[in-house]
Amino acid sequence: MNTLLLIEQILNGLQFGVMLFLMAAGLTLIFGVMGLINLAHGSLYMIGAFAAAAVAGWTGNFFLALIASLVAAAIVGALVELTIIRRLYARDHLEQVLATFALILIFSEATRWIFGSFPLFLNVPEVLKGSITLPGGIQYSLYRLTIIGIGLAVAVGLFLLISKTRVGMRIRAGENDREMIAALGVDISVLYTMVFALGAALAGLSGALVGAIQSVEVGMGEPVLILAFVVIVIGGIGSIKGAFAGAILVGLTDTLGRTMLPLVFGSFMEASAATTVGSALASMLIYILMAGVLLFKPTGLFGAT
Amino acid sequence: MISTKAKLTLKALGTVTAVALAMASPTLADGHGGKVKVGLITTLTGGGAGLGVDIRDGFMLAIGQSGNENIEVVIEDDQRKPDVAVQLADKMIQSEKVDIMTGIVWSNLAMAVAPATTAQGKFYISANAGPAQLAGKGCHENYFNVAWQNDNLHEAAGAYATQAGYKNSFILAPNYPAGKDALTGYKRMFEGTPSGELYTKLGQTDYAAEIAQIRASDADSVYFFLPGGMGISFLKQYADSGIDLPVVGPAFSFDQGILQAVGEAALGVKNTSQWNKDLDNAANKAFVETFQAEFGRLPSLYASQGFDTANLILSAMAKADVKDADAFRAALKEADFESVRGDFKFGNNHHPIQNIYVREVIKEGDVYTNKIISTGLTAHQDVYAAECKM
Numbered sequence: 001m002n003t004l005l006l007i008e009q010i011l012n013g014l015q016f017g018v019m020l021f022l023m024a025a026g027l028t029l030i031f032g033v034m035g036l037i038n039l040a041h042g043s044l045y046m047i048g049a050f051a052a053a054a055v056a057g058w059t060g061n062f063f064l065a066l067i068a069s070l071v072a073a074a075i076v077g078a079l080v081e082l083t084i085i086r087r088l089y090a091r092d093h094l095e096q097v098l099a100t101f102a103l104i105l106i107f108s109e110a111t112r113w114i115f116g117s118f119p120l121f122l123n124v125p126e127v128l129k130g131s132i133t134l135p136g137g138i139q140y141s142l143y144r145l146t147i148i149g150i151g152l153a154v155a156v157g158l159f160l161l162i163s164k165t166r167v168g169m170r171i172r173a174g175e176n177d178r179e180m181i182a183a184l185g186v187d188i189s190v191l192y193t194m195v196f197a198l199g200a201a202l203a204g205l206s207g208a209l210v211g212a213i214q215s216v217e218v219g220m221g222e223p224v225l226i227l228a229f230v231v232i233v234i235g236g237i238g239s240i241k242g243a244f245a246g247a248i249l250v251g252l253t254d255t256l257g258r259t260m261l262p263l264v265f266g267s268f269m270e271a272s273a274a275t276t277v278g279s280a281l282a283s284m285l286i287y288i289l290m291a292g293v294l295l296f297k298p299t300g301l302f303g304a305t
Numbered sequence: 306m307i308s309t310k311a312k313l314t315l316k317a318l319g320t321v322t323a324v325a326l327a328m329a330s331p332t333l334a335d336g337h338g339g340k341v342k343v344g345l346i347t348t349l350t351g352g353g354a355g356l357g358v359d360i361r362d363g364f365m366l367a368i369g370q371s372g373n374e375n376i377e378v379v380i381e382d383d384q385r386k387p388d389v390a391v392q393l394a395d396k397m398i399q400s401e402k403v404d405i406m407t408g409i410v411w412s413n414l415a416m417a418v419a420p421a422t423t424a425q426g427k428f429y430i431s432a433n434a435g436p437a438q439l440a441g442k443g444c445h446e447n448y449f450n451v452a453w454q455n456d457n458l459h460e461a462a463g464a465y466a467t468q469a470g471y472k473n474s475f476i477l478a479p480n481y482p483a484g485k486d487a488l489t490g491y492k493r494m495f496e497g498t499p500s501g502e503l504y505t506k507l508g509q510t511d512y513a514a515e516i517a518q519i520r521a522s523d524a525d526s527v528y529f530f531l532p533g534g535m536g537i538s539f540l541k542q543y544a545d546s547g548i549d550l551p552v553v554g555p556a557f558s559f560d561q562g563i564l565q566a567v568g569e570a571a572l573g574v575k576n577t578s579q580w581n582k583d584l585d586n587a588a589n590k591a592f593v594e595t596f597q598a599e600f601g602r603l604p605s606l607y608a609s610q611g612f613d614t615a616n617l618i619l620s621a622m623a624k625a626d627v628k629d630a631d632a633f634r635a636a637l638k639e640a641d642f643e644s645v646r647g648d649f650k651f652g653n654n655h656h657p658i659q660n661i662y663v664r665e666v667i668k669e670g671d672v673y674t675n676k677i678i679s680t681g682l683t684a685h686q687d688v689y690a691a692e693c694k695m
Contacts, residue, residue: 005518222351
């Protein structure tokens with residue numbers, strides 16, 4: 001494998017990583033602040049993608065579509081929090097898992113009723129089509145580069161929001177001591193709705209960004225949800241910093257594993273057997289990574305001990 | 306993801322009987338009086354639901370057109386999960402007491418259900434999946450495949466690539482039984498040497514890593530088998546990558562259901578299929594017309610396979626009682642129905658012997674669709690038939 005290809009694959013891993021971060025950030029915030037396991041996070045990702053596809057089909061403008069995805073997912077997130085999720089905070093995790101799993105089913109079927117069983121069309125906007133040449137002669141997709149940029153911007157924004165603003169202070173306080181912050185006169189239920197809507201909006205944005213280069217279909221959120229859970233377990237549940245580190249780690253491991261492992265096995269095995277063994281092992285790699293991290297740091301890389 | 310339980314009776318779809326009469330399917334007079342219960346398990350929700358919905362709609366269209374009241378169809382949704390499919394199959398055989406099972410889209414699910422069904426003395430008639438294991442040594446007298454053996458369309462694609470002068474295709478498919486059959490089939494008929502060969506994860510949606518490898522290789526063409534949403538993702542990302550190597554694929558990556566979602570990225574791509582909507586025969590014309598009238602969309606090859614499967618069952622019902630397994634099996638084997646793909650018969654292993662065509666993706670008005678440009682393989686039979694002791 002030459003250096004150019006390696007750098008391109010690292011960029012691919014990075015892009016996959018920041019995408020996962022947008023999902024995992026919401027998931028980990030919701031768990032950290034409210035102590036809620038939200039399996040329906042993947043549905044919010046799907047809602048973002050469908051909203052974007054619908055608005056893009058209607059107006060032809062991709063940037064309006066992105067905004068629509070944020071707004072739609074945030075509104076649905078806030079509504080779900082107000083009507084259903086709110087009743088789950090005091091329950092144990094098993095009941096939360098059951099209820100949010102039911103939400104997945106409801107959202108999937110509702111989306112199928114509205115949009116049908118066939119995938120929708122959502123394409124990369126004209127201005128971001130094609131590839132550009134990076135220093136060193138690497139050809140890379142402009143759209144994927146944009147995704148990396150947006151993801152990093154969101155990461156910085158979230159970091160500033162949490163560490164520098166009053167809302168962020170309340171979120172951190174909420175993570176540490178729920179009763180005390182309520183006793184100090186902060187309306188904790190408004191804070192919860194806000195955090196949930198913020199997480200939902202990030203998932204929706206991620207769905208819309210990815211929808212343009214993948215297929216927008218019912219059930220697209222669940223595979224990503226599983227990866228997002230792996231990310232927050234590796235990073236340490238409740239930590240935004242951990243979600244970022246975990247996402248990049250998982251993105252790079254998965255992408256590089258997929259390309260390198262068949263080559264590694266190919267050096268001492270027959271080609272087609274190497275492909276089979278290599279790709280089988282590559283799909284296990286991130287779970288092996290997760291097991292390894294948990295072995296040495298049971299609370300995850302940045303988890304509170 | 307909800308397990309939709311829907312028992313559809315004939316009347317639900319019995320709207321187009323006039324056409325059925327014109328097509329004169331041989332089921333009008335059921336002299337045997339035997340009722341047949343069919344269990345149709347397919348993917349109706351979640352990823353890949355479009356494929357299952359098409360099979361179901363094609364199947365029920367044929368049943369509705371026949372006006373035959375002696376057939377009852379129980380429909381269940383497998384959610385593309387092998388464990389769910391196995392549970393549903395057990396329930397259908399043991400408590401619903403179905404005579405025939407059909408409908409499964411995916412080969413890994415079919416491998417979990419079909420052998421268990423035939424082992425319990427029931428018929429399994431595949432409307433899609435045709436894994437190599439069930440065509441060769443593992444063939445069974447009660448297993449029929451109306452669609453194809455998995456390798457078939459890929460063999461035709463390999464033959465086409467050779468004919469088009471490609472010397473070193475880059476080939477990729479998902480890591481599951483049908484994916485392996487796909488690359489094996491392509492290589493069997495491709496006279497060049499693949500410059501690279503990749504197995505991807507089933508359900509994978511990001512192909513950046515694979516596309517980078519294609520770019521770095523010295524391939525002169527790309528062959529891929531990625532059914533459903535996987536194909537949409539790959540094609541969009543491939544089109545965006547700026548690589549302009551010609552692409553060849555089986556019909557699964559360019560079927561009617563997904564072409565609209567891929568858009569112009571698919572235009573001009575050559576793909577291989579045993580069926581297309583422009584095949585010139587009376588049964589096909591009536592099928593395309595009535596399907597469009599009933600469902601408001603063009604049929605895909607999956608719909609055509611569902612339609613043929615139902616007509617095969619109906620044709621056998623007209624000749625024999627399903628309780629007399631030997632007679633019913635013989636009636637199925639005759640395949641005495643008007644297939645929408647034209648000439649059709651079963652080989653010794655109960656898999657089709659049929660023509661496979663090369664199609665090109667075109668745009669008709671606002672709709673992306675396929676047209677046949679040549680015949681890839683004539684009266685083609687799968688290679689595993691020789692290993693089958695039937």
